[in-house]
Amino acid sequence: MDHLKFHTDKLRVSGLRPTKQRLAICKILFSRKETFHFTIDQLKKIAEKNIKKKISLATLYNTVHAFEKKGYLKEISLKGNKTFFDTNTRSHHHFYDEETAQLTDIKNENIFINNFPKIPNGKKIKGIEITIKVASNYQKQKNN
Numbered sequence: 057m058d059h060l061k062f063h064t065d066k067l068r069v070s071g072l073r074p075t076k077q078r079l080a081i082c083k084i085l086f087s088r089k090e091t092f093h094f095t096i097d098q099l100k101k102i103a104e105k106n107i108k109k110k111i112s113l114a115t116l117y118n119t120v121h122a123f124e125k126k127g128y129l130k131e132i133s134l135k136g137n138k139t140f141f142d143t144n145t146r147s148h149h150h151f152y153d154e155e156t157a158q159l160t161d162i163k164n165e166n167i168f169i170n171n172f173p174k175i176p177n178g179k180k181i182k183g184i185e186i187t188i189k190v191a192s193n194y195q196k197q198k199n200n
């Protein structure tokens with residue numbers, strides 16, 4: 057299937073000129089069935105591998121941020137200064153593996169919240185997004 061028009065439109069709507077590099081970025085981000093979580097560095101590696109050319113960080117940043125502004129991507133900031141972007145822009149939860157720095161979606165229906173704090177005066181809830189941090193469960197080996 058040819059998604060060229062789909063990608064070109066997405067770039068134009070975001071105020072970006074559809075260059076070869078940006079189309080390659082679009083293809084990586086929006087041609088997959090599953091949610092894609094990535095950092096700018098990870099995206100750079102994948103994109104450069106795909107088009108076999110260097111892509112400047114500036115191009116990556118301005119493309120990703122333009123998509124984010126338009127609501128096509130969601131930014132997720134985690135501990136440290138790791139910033140992830142998510143192609144699933146709805147409010148949802150994540151597992152975060154601190155060892156591999158990988159995010160995985162958790163379906164909203166798999167988390168129930170049954171005790172809720174009082175919301176500060178004058179505020180409303182914008183969204184509830186839970187990050188569950190995971191690490192390897194190393195079991196000590198017994199010497200027989």
Ligand SMILES: [Zn+2]
Pocket residue numbers: 091093142144148149150159160161
């Ligand atoms: Zn996600």
